[in-house]
Amino acid sequence: MKMTRHTFLSALACLSLALAPVPALATVDESHDYTMEAATPFVEQGFIVREDYWNGEVKSGQKLMISHQLFKGNEYAFWLGSVNDDVEFDLKVYDEKGNAIQIDTKAGNHALSIRVNPQKTGTYKIVFSLKSKKEAALMWALAYGYR
Numbered sequence: 001m002k003m004t005r006h007t008f009l010s011a012l013a014c015l016s017l018a019l020a021p022v023p024a025l026a027t028v029d030e031s032h033d034y035t036m037e038a039a040t041p042f043v044e045q046g047f048i049v050r051e052d053y054w055n056g057e058v059k060s061g062q063k064l065m066i067s068h069q070l071f072k073g074n075e076y077a078f079w080l081g082s083v084n085d086d087v088e089f090d091l092k093v094y095d096e097k098g099n100a101i102q103i104d105t106k107a108g109n110h111a112l113s114i115r116v117n118p119q120k121t122g123t124y125k126i127v128f129s130l131k132s133k134k135e136a137a138l139m140w141a142l143a144y145g146y147r
Contacts, residue, residue, distance in 0.1 A: 032141035035081030038111035081111035
């Protein structure tokens, strides 16, 4: 079969598209990487990071809530991270009466961490949101540890 100039140019165009660099797309896994980066100083202070974590994509400004069992006598740290730039984080943990129980909060470029010390064993509400002036949808990951 003889290749015509038109067939050759079409094949060359397809090949160049296939070999063209693909723009990097943000992923939830990258948000988890930032979350684990925020956890590092806590691990150095004796916190044990749980393997399970939550993640997803959320509209900028939308509040999410997770119910989670916490035990009296443990100190907990929660880390919320996003691969997106210029994100404003909000993360609070509430007891059954609706009182916020955080000890302290530390914000970074791609993550926020809070520490809590529950006064009694029970189900607590972890409420968080991410806001961006640039992005309508944001990738996030939330992890926690205890000591």
